[in-house]
Amino acid sequence: MSNQNGRFGIHGGQYIPETLMNAVIELEEAYNHYKADPEFNRELTALLNDYAGRPSRLYYAEKMTKDLGGAKIYLKREDLNHTGAHKINNVLGQALLAKKMGKTRLIAETGAGQHGVATATAAALMGMECVVFMGEEDTIRQALNVYRMRLLGAEVIPVKTGTATLKDAVSEAMREWTRRIDDTHYCLGSVMGPHPFPTIVRDFQAVISKEIKEQILEKEGRLPDAVIACVGGGSNAIGSFYHFIEDKDVRLIGCEAAGRGIDTFETAATMNTGRLGIFHGMKSYFCQDEYGQIAPVYSISAGLDYPGVGPEHAWLHDTGRAEYVPVTDEEAVCAFEYLAKTEGIIPAIESAHAVAYAQKIAPEMKPDQIIVITVSGRGDKDCAAIARYRGEDLHE
Amino acid sequence: MSKIAKAFDHGKAFIAFITCGDPDLETTGKAVRAAVENGADLIELGIPFSDPTAEGPVIQEANLRALQAGTTTDKIFDFVKDLRKDVTVPMVFMTYANVIFSYGAEKFISTCEQIGIDGLILPDLPFEEKEEFLPLCRQYHVDLVSLIAPTSENRVAMIAREAEGFIYLVSSLGVTGTRSEITTDLQPIIRTIRENAKVPVAIGFGISKPEQAKAMAAISDGAIVGSAIEKILAQYGKEAPEHIGEYVKSMKEAIN
Numbered sequence: 001m002s003n004q005n006g007r008f009g010i011h012g013g014q015y016i017p018e019t020l021m022n023a024v025i026e027l028e029e030a031y032n033h034y035k036a037d038p039e040f041n042r043e044l045t046a047l048l049n050d051y052a053g054r055p056s057r058l059y060y061a062e063k064m065t066k067d068l069g070g071a072k073i074y075l076k077r078e079d080l081n082h083t084g085a086h087k088i089n090n091v092l093g094q095a096l097l098a099k100k101m102g103k104t105r106l107i108a109e110t111g112a113g114q115h116g117v118a119t120a121t122a123a124a125l126m127g128m129e130c131v132v133f134m135g136e137e138d139t140i141r142q143a144l145n146v147y148r149m150r151l152l153g154a155e156v157i158p159v160k161t162g163t164a165t166l167k168d169a170v171s172e173a174m175r176e177w178t179r180r181i182d183d184t185h186y187c188l189g190s191v192m193g194p195h196p197f198p199t200i201v202r203d204f205q206a207v208i209s210k211e212i213k214e215q216i217l218e219k220e221g222r223l224p225d226a227v228i229a230c231v232g233g234g235s236n237a238i239g240s241f242y243h244f245i246e247d248k249d250v251r252l253i254g255c256e257a258a259g260r261g262i263d264t265f266e267t268a269a270t271m272n273t274g275r276l277g278i279f280h281g282m283k284s285y286f287c288q289d290e291y292g293q294i295a296p297v298y299s300i301s302a303g304l305d306y307p308g309v310g311p312e313h314a315w316l317h318d319t320g321r322a323e324y325v326p327v328t329d330e331e332a333v334c335a336f337e338y339l340a341k342t343e344g345i346i347p348a349i350e351s352a353h354a355v356a357y358a359q360k361i362a363p364e365m366k367p368d369q370i371i372v373i374t375v376s377g378r379g380d381k382d383c384a385a386i387a388r389y390r391g392e393d394l395h396e
Numbered sequence: 397m398s399k400i401a402k403a404f405d406h407g408k409a410f411i412a413f414i415t416c417g418d419p420d421l422e423t424t425g426k427a428v429r430a431a432v433e434n435g436a437d438l439i440e441l442g443i444p445f446s447d448p449t450a451e452g453p454v455i456q457e458a459n460l461r462a463l464q465a466g467t468t469t470d471k472i473f474d475f476v477k478d479l480r481k482d483v484t485v486p487m488v489f490m491t492y493a494n495v496i497f498s499y500g501a502e503k504f505i506s507t508c509e510q511i512g513i514d515g516l517i518l519p520d521l522p523f524e525e526k527e528e529f530l531p532l533c534r535q536y537h538v539d540l541v542s543l544i545a546p547t548s549e550n551r552v553a554m555i556a557r558e559a560e561g562f563i564y565l566v567s568s569l570g571v572t573g574t575r576s577e578i579t580t581d582l583q584p585i586i587r588t589i590r591e592n593a594k595v596p597v598a599i600g601f602g603i604s605k606p607e608q609a610k611a612m613a614a615i616s617d618g619a620i621v622g623s624a625i626e627k628i629l630a631q632y633g634k635e636a637p638e639h640i641g642e643y644v645k646s647m648k649e650a651i652n
Contacts, residue, residue, distance in 0.1 A: 292498025
C-alpha cells in the first residue's frame with residue numbers, strides 16, 4: 001500500500017537524523033530481499049506455528065452474543081499466543097530478519113511491556129543481546145512485565161525523561177540506536193516510526209487478518225460486517241484490517257484510548273483530538289499544542305498511551321476506509337470485567353477498548369451480522385492496576 | 397550570496413548554540429551578546445521542543461526548562477527582532493521539523509527572513525525529506541543547513557553537492573553532548589565534502605574543550621559547541637552570560 005519512499009497518502013516518510021539513514025536503508029534492502037526468500041518465510045512460519053502457537057483461534061463468543069442480543073460476535077484470540085499478545089508476530093519476524101542481517105543485539109521500546117517481553121523472548125530464543133527502554137511510570141504500572149523481561153535475560157532501562165511513558169521510551173530507543181548501529185537492530189513494536197518500519201510491522205502483523213478471513217469463511221461462509229481492534233500506534237489493528245481493506249463491505253473500526261474523555265486533556269485519542277504533524281520519524285496525526293509541542297497524553301492503558309498513530313491508519317482515516325472511535329478508561333474497565341464474567345476471558349486493558357465498542361454497536365446490529373473483535377492480548381498483567389482503579393489496595 | 401558565508405570569511409568559525417528561553421529570554425539575549433562580543437562568528441538559536449530525539453541529557457533538560465518557563469515560537473520571534481537591533485553576526489534556528497510544520501511552514505520561514513534568521517538546522521529532516529521545507533527556504537532566502545554523519549558513507553557526496561549555508565558535520569555516533577574524546581576519523585569524509593560542496597563545513601557534537609575545538613577546526617572550517625554552553629547555563633542560570641563570554645573567548649582563541 002505504501003509507495004517507494006514509504007508514504008501512505010501524505011503520511012509516513014523518514015524524518016530521522018542523518019546518522020540513522022543508512023541503517024533504515026540497509027533495513028529496507030534486507031527486508032525486500034528476505035520477504036521474497038522462501039527459506040526465510042519457511043523459518044518464520046515454523047517459528048510462528050511451533051513456537052508462538054499460530055494460527056490463533058477465532059472463537060465464537062456465544063454468551064456475549066446472546067447477552068448483547070444483536071450481531072454474532074467472534075473473538076480473534078491473539079491473547080493465546082506465546083507471551084500473551086500479538087506483539088510476538090512482529091518480533092519473531094524482525095528478530096529473524098536482524099539475525100540474517102548479522103545483528104547480534106536487539107533494542108526495543110515498550111509501553112505495557114508486552115512488546116518488551118516479546119522482544120526479550122525472541123532475543124533469548126535466538127541468542128541475541130536485548131535492551132528494552134520503558135517509561136519509568138510504566139515500569140511501576142507494569143512491574144510484573146519488567147520482571148519477566150529480566151528473567152528472559154534482557155536489560156530494562158527505565159526512561160525518566162518527559163512524561164516517562166511510551167513516547168519517551170521510543171525517543172530513548174531512537175537515541176540509543178544513533179549511539180550504536182553496527183551490531184544493533186531497533187525492533188520497533190508498532191506500525192510507526194520512519195519507513196520501512198510501518199510497512200515491515202504491518203506485513204508481519206497481517207497474519208491476523210489473513211487468518212480471520214480464512215477462519216470466518218470456514219465457519220460462516222462469508223466475510224464479517226465489522227472488524228474491531230484497539231489502536232495505540234496501531235499494530236494489532238492494521239494486522240486485523242489489512243486483508244479486509246479491499247473488501248469495502250467490511251467496516252474497519254479502530255478504538256482509541258480516550259482516557260478520561262476526549263473533551264479533557266487526559267486523553268490519548270490521536271485521531272479524535274490530534275492534528276497533522278511530524279514526529280518519531282513520520283508524518284501523521286499527533287496530540288500536540290498550538291506550537292507543535294507533543295502533548296503529555298494519558299490513558300489507563302500503558303499500551304495505548306501514545307500521542308501519535310501509525311501513518312497507514314492516518315491514511316485509512318483520511319480516505320474514510322476505517323473509522324476511529326474514542327473509548328474511555330471507564331468503558332474499557334467495564335468491558336474488561338464484562339468479558340471476564342461473560343466469557344471467562346480476561347482481555348488486556350488495551351483490547352478491552354475494542355470489546356467496549358463492540359458492546360455498544362452489537363445490540364444495534366442484526367443477528368445475521370458478524371463482528372470480529374481482536375483480543376490483542378491477555379489481561380493478567382492488568383489485574384492489579386484494574387483492582388486499584390476499582391479502589392482495592394492490591395499491589396504486585 | 398548566503399549571509400552565513402560571512403561567519404567563515406575571517407579564519408576558523410566558532411559557532412555557539414544557545415537554547416532560547418533557558419532560563420528566560422532575557423538571559424538568552426545576554427548570553428548571545430556575550431558570545432558575540434567574545435568572538436562567536438555564528439549563533440545557533442535553539443527553539444525548544446518537547447521531545448528532542450537527537451539531543452543528549454544536557455540539551456534535553458535545557459529544552460524542558462525553556463518550555464516550563466513559557467517560551468513559545470512567537471515569543472522567540474519577538475526576541476530575535478529585538479536581538480537584531482545590535483547583533484549582526486549570522487544567526488540560524490536549530491529546532492525540530494514539527495515546530496515549523498505545526499506553526500505553518502510558510503508563516504514560519506517567511507518570518508525568519510523578516511526578523512533576520514539566515515538558516516535552519518533540523519536534525520530530523522534528512523536529505524530524503526528536505527523538499528518538505530526547501531522550496532519555501534529558497535523563496536524566503538533562508539539556508540536549509542545539511543547534516544552529514546560518520547555513518548553517511550556513500551551519501552556524503554550527494555548531500556554535499558546540494559548543501560547550502562554550511563555543512564554541519566556530526567563528529568561521532570549518538571546524540572548531542574560533551575565527549576571526553578572524539579575518535580572518529582573525519583578526514584576521509586571531509587575530503588569528499590571538499591570535492592563536492594560549495595559551502596564551508598563545521599564540526600559539532602561532543603566538543604567542549606579548547607583542544608578539541610582546535611583539533612576539529614584544524615581539519616574543517618569551524619567548530620560548533622552546544623552542550624558545554626548549556627551546562628554553563630544550567631549551572632549559573634541568570635548569571636551565566638558572563639561565564640559564557642569567558643568560555644567563548646577561550647574557545648575562539650584556541651581555534652585560530
